[in-house]
Amino acid sequence: MKLQWTPMRWPAAWKNPALLSLLNATPVNCLVLDAGADLGAVADAAKQKGLAVTAGAPMGATLSKGVWPGIAIDTGGGASAGPTGVPWLDSNGWKIRLERALHAESECWIDAAPKPARVSPEAYAMAYMDAAAFGGRWVITLDEGTAAAIAGGTGTEHWNKLMGAARFFESRQEWADFEPEAVVGVVSDFAGENDFLGGEVLNLLARTNQQYRVIVKGKSTDRAWRGLRAILYVDAQPPSKELRQRIEELVKGGVLLIAGPKWGTVSGAPVRDQEHPRYEIRAVGKGRVAIAKAAQDDPYLVANDSVVLVSHRHDLVRLFNAGSVNTLLTASRDRLSMVLHLLFYADRGPQDASVRIAGKYRFAQLRTPGTAAPRQLELQPSGLGAELHLPPMEQYAAVELEAGGGMNVLPIHA
Numbered sequence: 001m002k003l004q005w006t007p008m009r010w011p012a013a014w015k016n017p018a019l020l021s022l023l024n025a026t027p028v029n030c031l032v033l034d035a036g037a038d039l040g041a042v043a044d045a046a047k048q049k050g051l052a053v054t055a056g057a058p059m060g061a062t063l064s065k066g067v068w069p070g071i072a073i074d075t076g077g078g079a080s081a082g083p084t085g086v087p088w089l090d091s092n093g094w095k096i097r098l099e100r101a102l103h104a105e106s107e108c109w110i111d112a113a114p115k116p117a118r119v120s121p122e123a124y125a126m127a128y129m130d131a132a133a134f135g136g137r138w139v140i141t142l143d144e145g146t147a148a149a150i151a152g153g154t155g156t157e158h159w160n161k162l163m164g165a166a167r168f169f170e171s172r173q174e175w176a177d178f179e180p181e182a183v184v185g186v187v188s189d190f191a192g193e194n195d196f197l198g199g200e201v202l203n204l205l206a207r208t209n210q211q212y213r214v215i216v217k218g219k220s221t222d223r224a225w226r227g228l229r230a231i232l233y234v235d236a237q238p239p240s241k242e243l244r245q246r247i248e249e250l251v252k253g254g255v256l257l258i259a260g261p262k263w264g265t266v267s268g269a270p271v272r273d274q275e276h277p278r279y280e281i282r283a284v285g286k287g288r289v290a291i292a293k294a295a296q297d298d299p300y301l302v303a304n305d306s307v308v309l310v311s312h313r314h315d316l317v318r319l320f321n322a323g324s325v326n327t328l329l330t331a332s333r334d335r336l337s338m339v340l341h342l343l344f345y346a347d348r349g350p351q352d353a354s355v356r357i358a359g360k361y362r363f364a365q366l367r368t369p370g371t372a373a374p375r376q377l378e379l380q381p382s383g384l385g386a387e388l389h390l391p392p393m394e395q396y397a398a399v400e401l402e403a404g405g406g407m408n409v410l411p412i413h414a
Helices: 017-023 040-048 093-102 121-132 144-152 156-170 173-177 192-207 241-252 299-310
Strands: 007-009 030-032 052-054 061-065 107-111 184-188 212-216 230-233 256-259 279-284 287-292 317-320 325-331 337-344 354-358 361-367 380-382 385-389 396-403
Touching: 017 040, 030 040, 040 052, 061 093, 093 107, 093 121, 093 192, 093 212, 121 156, 121 337, 121 396, 144 156, 156 173, 184 192, 192 212, 192 299, 230 241, 230 299, 241 256, 241 279, 241 287, 256 299, 279 299, 317 325, 337 354, 354 396, 361 385
Parallel strands: 007 030, 030 052, 061 107, 184 212, 184 230, 230 256, 256 287
Antiparallel strands: 279 287, 317 354, 325 337, 337 396, 354 385, 361 396, 380 385
């Protein structure tokens, strides 16, 4: 789906229509004007330039409240972290993936205001890239100080980095149609009492860099179930007869099911050598079923237990020396081309990182917003995949891969 809009919330202080010249030769084509901002003259001039003007998301787009991307900072100025010691990453990727699964025909816009502690040029570029890498669009929003600097001509670096990120993704619209590769399918209706748990599980899985796919009850296609090693059923209610039958067939074929006690009775023998303090695990056909002993109401435990139960042996992507990173591995519908999105949430990317990607490939190259031409990467065989040594990078990089000899089949799909 070609994304139609690149939206920007016009600063209330920019009342001079002459500032619209900033948008010349940029992808920005839609202005969001806040009510009561007295921007009538700007709105009229924008329409004359062919720009769309709106007070919210237009038809064909959904607007979701998001977060300012980056490493979460606590009130004491340090990085916030979980029990494992890994800093929390604030990202909108999981929300965009969920919105796209819920509203497949709509663009997803993210509404996220800058945080005063993080308004560097790199932070603004990351805000855009964090949404665009997952197929959405950030509604470009400037803090007062940055807006004043740009209008006064001293905020050039902020503006150029931001527009550079926008141009990079505008020229690669086809990536938005690529489909996520996944180890785990997260199944829910993501509504009502399942809204919080389902969404927060997606958020936390993303922070562990688990390769997951969002599967919405009643809206999934056969392709959504392709290649999964595990299914995480998070809803409090038991599944429908049809859904249960589909999942049970996958389990018999070798998939792991993780579910709460409301799933119901499970046949099969207990797996004695795979005990878990919070799950009873049974063998069913070639697969396994892990049923929680108590209600699944803590998303942190649900997400992290699922990573343990699935294990890392099925990882499609494994990074080394990468720091605080978010990843998304996607494939074209014919699965001949793949893109691995890498987002690094410090002010710069790693200087000596490498990545192992499952599958067979004949060619790989690296693209970044800061360079005009891609850089070819050497593919080094590594088990059932390939390892790539990455050059020093900034905050975002895309690894483009071409399948080696016919349709690419990752080991997970064998």
